[in-house]
Amino acid sequence: MKTLSDTLLNRRTIRKYSAKKVDDDLLNDILTKGCRASTTGNMQVYSIIITRDPVKKKELAPFHFNQKMVTEAPVMLTFCADFNRFNLWCRENKADPGYDNFLSFFTAAIDALIVAQTVCIAAEAEGLGICYLGTTTYTADKIIESLKLPEGVVPVTTITLGWPDEAPEQPDRLPLEAIVHKEVYHDYSKQDIEEYYRSKEEREDSREFIRENNKETLAQIFTDVRYKKDDNITFSRILLKVLHDQGFMHQ
Amino acid sequence: MKTLSDTLLNRRTIRKYSAKKVDDDLLNDILTKGCRASTTGNMQVYSIIITRDPVKKKELAPFHFNQKMVTEAPVMLTFCADFNRFNLWCRENKADPGYDNFLSFFTAAIDALIVAQTVCIAAEAEGLGICYLGTTTYTADKIIESLKLPEGVVPVTTITLGWPDEAPEQPDRLPLEAIVHKEVYHDYSKQDIEEYYRSKEEREDSREFIRENNKETLAQIFTDVRYKKDDNITFSRILLKVLHDQGFMHQ
Numbered sequence: 001m002k003t004l005s006d007t008l009l010n011r012r013t014i015r016k017y018s019a020k021k022v023d024d025d026l027l028n029d030i031l032t033k034g035c036r037a038s039t040t041g042n043m044q045v046y047s048i049i050i051t052r053d054p055v056k057k058k059e060l061a062p063f064h065f066n067q068k069m070v071t072e073a074p075v076m077l078t079f080c081a082d083f084n085r086f087n088l089w090c091r092e093n094k095a096d097p098g099y100d101n102f103l104s105f106f107t108a109a110i111d112a113l114i115v116a117q118t119v120c121i122a123a124e125a126e127g128l129g130i131c132y133l134g135t136t137t138y139t140a141d142k143i144i145e146s147l148k149l150p151e152g153v154v155p156v157t158t159i160t161l162g163w164p165d166e167a168p169e170q171p172d173r174l175p176l177e178a179i180v181h182k183e184v185y186h187d188y189s190k191q192d193i194e195e196y197y198r199s200k201e202e203r204e205d206s207r208e209f210i211r212e213n214n215k216e217t218l219a220q221i222f223t224d225v226r227y228k229k230d231d232n233i234t235f236s237r238i239l240l241k242v243l244h245d246q247g248f249m250h251q
Numbered sequence: 252m253k254t255l256s257d258t259l260l261n262r263r264t265i266r267k268y269s270a271k272k273v274d275d276d277l278l279n280d281i282l283t284k285g286c287r288a289s290t291t292g293n294m295q296v297y298s299i300i301i302t303r304d305p306v307k308k309k310e311l312a313p314f315h316f317n318q319k320m321v322t323e324a325p326v327m328l329t330f331c332a333d334f335n336r337f338n339l340w341c342r343e344n345k346a347d348p349g350y351d352n353f354l355s356f357f358t359a360a361i362d363a364l365i366v367a368q369t370v371c372i373a374a375e376a377e378g379l380g381i382c383y384l385g386t387t388t389y390t391a392d393k394i395i396e397s398l399k400l401p402e403g404v405v406p407v408t409t410i411t412l413g414w415p416d417e418a419p420e421q422p423d424r425l426p427l428e429a430i431v432h433k434e435v436y437h438d439y440s441k442q443d444i445e446e447y448y449r450s451k452e453e454r455e456d457s458r459e460f461i462r463e464n465n466k467e468t469l470a471q472i473f474t475d476v477r478y479k480k481d482d483n484i485t486f487s488r489i490l491l492k493v494l495h496d497q498g499f500m501h502q
Contacts, residue, residue: 049402
């Protein structure tokens with residue numbers, strides 16, 4: 001097992017996996033560690049759906065925009081905000097649950113994400129590789145149908161998991177001082193922004209993205225190609241409808 | 252430094268801290284590890300506000316319901332969903348950001364929570380103790396004012412951080428099979444619920460809670476005392492208004 005410093009500092013997202021199986025015992029060990037993470041009032045208002053079946057992966061693939069990791073990774077884990085189990089327990093015990101609102105959804109989403117990241121770190125410490133799929137929130141309605149998630153359950157993120165078959169370069173990060181604020185938020189000057197983003201803009205891969213996409217600046221790659229306003233609005237509507245349909249918008 | 256297995260498996264939330272300072276270098280090291288965590292499209296749409304000033308802690312305390320950790324811990328970290336910095340960069344670079352919607356808020360919240368949990372694990376590996384404050388989403392409006400968070404920035408969680416001055420019992424967790432579903436969600440029978448929650452209900456501290464609060468079941472402690480419907484509805488309204496006011500509900 002890697003040291004924790006090495007695990008955290010030298011990590012990179014892995015999108016290409018070897019054919020080697022992820023053992024059930026190892027997966028259980030990693031998930032057990034995940035469930036030791038902090039959880040609101042020890043309610044554990046989350047569930048984890050394990051996908052190993054190739055047929056199921058193929059069914060889920062389009063909801064993750066056919067990113068190849070979905071069908072190629074031995075394991076997918078979908079982390080869900082889940083008040084269903086807790087509500088059932090309340091109703092069995094003469095208690096009237098008041099968790100059908102936005103605050104409760106967000107509480108459960110926080111729980112699910114804290115577990116997800118703990119599972120990722122536990123996996124990476126074993127030498128496994130992971131990749132987060134942001135697509136989960138874009139197509140939550142389809143994923144709910146495919147994974148048969150009942151009312152009170154919403155998928156918030158998915159990871160693919162497997163033994164690495166690539167050793168990609170570590171991506172850049174903004175300097176820590178761009179992220180951290182002391183005591184109060186200090187808004188950014190034009191100069192701050194230029195300084196903090198300069199090395200990202202000067203990377204060869206950034207310049208290539210700009211050329212390939214016929215754009216003028218790296219920021220335009222994000223706004224015009226990767227994370228477009230129209231898509232964000234469409235996905236926002238779907239996600240808010242999902243929260244409504246799964247019973248989290250009664251107020 | 253602890254091993255990762257030990258860090259993850261034997262952790263507990265720490266609410267009582269010694270007077271020992273948390274060194275700036277150590278804090279920077281932990282935050283640097285946190286910022287190596289996965290982030291959507293490498294956008295790093297989060298910020299971390301460090302609170303060390305006792306005056307600021309006192310100001311923030313009521314927004315965290317005067318939990319004593321807030322004023323007693325040497326450090327508080329408030330993790331925020333932050334599209335402000337990214338939007339400024341876009342606008343400086345002839346790019347029109349379309350991140351003023353619910354999907355973008357949730358994307359940034361995921362980013363912030365993944366970093367928060369990575370920071371917690373990095374801290375715990377050094378022997379530090381942490382406690383998550385769920386109150387952040389209840390009083391986000393007040394925290395925004397106190398920490399001077401601009402449009403595009405919403406606090407999603409806070410942790411207190413310091414050297415442990417207590418060694419509490421490790422709390423119970425549901426069995427892993429209560430959390431995990433294979434391929435599709437398998438809804439819970441009455442018998443499943445009884446079995447999964449039995450040991451929680453039978454704990455001496457659970458029985459004492461019930462007696463103290465004059466309730467009939469443990470579930471009623473949650474629904475009638477700790478996480479009440481009326482409060483959840485009030486906090487939901489505040490949180491949705493915050494998303495609106497911080498510019499995340501245009502669609």
